[in-house]
Amino acid sequence: MKAALMYGPNDIRVEEIDKPVCPEDGLLINVRAVGLCGSDIRNLTTDSRKGKYPHVYGHEVVGQVTEIGPKVEGYAIGDKLYVYPVGHCGRCEACRSGHSEMCQYGDDYTGRMGGFTDYYVVTGQQLSRDSVFKLNPGQDEIAATLAEPLSSVYACQDNIDVRFGDTVVVIGAGPIGCFHVQLARMRGATKIAMVELNEKRLEMAQRFGADLYINSSKEDPVEAIRKWTNGRGADKVISATPVTATQNQAIYMTKNNGITVWFGGVAKGKLAEIDSNYVHYHGLWIYGHFGANSIQVEQSFHLALSDAFQADKFITHVLPLSEINKGIHLTKTGEAIKVVLIPNEELNKDLLSRKVKEE
Structure with missing residues (x-):
């Protein structure tokens, strides 16, 4: 499969890597769309991992289930999911007081492989927390990438x-x-x-x-x-x-x-x-201000997909993952408001064929 690998500051290469294995207690999803976030750009253009490269970033992930671990229930092949990057534990003092954005045991999503790739692993821990939301049939996968920011x-x-x-x-x-x-x-x-x-x-x-x-x-x-x-x-x-x-x-x-x-x-x-x-x-x-609590995360997911929010006004560019460097340039120069990347170009060509109208 293809992935956008960071080899160092401003050194991002789209290359072939091994497809990840679906965990027994998790899912494997085909990444349908992934937003290019300002924090991703900051990480990709600085020595964000202190020389620990190559690494795959990307945390505004929407995908479709392709494999299900034997210990997982409640999901089916073909389900479309939005995956919030941080899973809140729900048990620490911050979570119990309604401030799960400050969870003491939240997932370190920048440490694991991100979504700038064809396939993404949804872990058992993510499924057991408050990270995964199902899209209804017909809901806009590209718009759903806005739910995280x-x-x-x-x-x-x-x-x-x-x-x-x-x-x-x-x-x-x-x-x-x-x-x-x-x-x-x-x-x-x-x-x-x-x-x-x-x-x-x-x-x-x-x-x-x-x-x-x-x-x-x-x-x-x-x-x-x-x-x-x-x-x-x-x-x-x-x-x-x-x-x-x-x-x-x-x-x-x-x-x-x-x-x-x-x-x-x-x-x-x-x-x-x-x-x-x-x-x-x-x-x-x-x-x-930083982050969002569990309820606010869910409310934002529904808002991003609502007609009232008008997601297309924000998404000015939909690009294949192979053009990630172009997306970074467009964002940094101010030529784009929001760039969404489409990995797995053959499998997801229906999304790439969409034209976003610029006003």
Whole structure:
């Protein structure tokens, strides 16, 4: 079978490897579609495994069951599945308190072979936890790949209670930022602004209907948001970029007693310079968001497949796995919002034949 093997930073080669064996207590699935995530790109372009290569990444996996272990019940050949990458144990203190996103014993999905390959093993542990969701007949497998990145966005806005009347600012027009704009609108936010320094990304993001788009390479975004809100600031400001500078900007865009969200993870060791006196005297709430709990994961799966979410607005490119390097380039330059890769090109040519309309 073919797989996209990482041999080192920016060295990704699609090669033949041995097909994995179906475990006695697990499944083997034909990977029908797999999303190309920003964290995948970060891992693929840095020395993410400290020289332990080659390795296969990919965690936004949707596939079809081709083999079933003898100890497995409840699944049939041909079932189509979305596989969330982290299985929560359900027993640790975090899980029992409703914060399974902080599970002490969650699966290390980056350590095992991922989904940038023709076939993927669903382990017995994944089946016994909260990782696997069946698609109904006719549901869109490509849209289902959005369930994983959407889950964290859904959880964030659920936790900070984005609602009718809110003014929301989203910093970053990558896939996550676009999810935030779309979901904030669905939750009833009254005014939404998006801030981005890449003009291509900003132009593409206009399909999601924010009320204001700010190019931060051309104007001061803090000043622009202050002016837009008559000096008040926004109720909720979400920094969805991997840089500390926007985390700091988000603070000054937030109204008194408002919520600043640090959503995007930054490089390890990078520290944000924070005017703690400003935070103190303006009564700001700073919320660091990561992951989604078990219920939020399930709700996001259903949302991604719903007509209301309009997944095709996000998925700008559907490419064969052999073009993974092209997908990385398109994403990094801002020419793509979301890239979905199709492995096993012969077996899944029905998905490759789909054309995604760019607005």
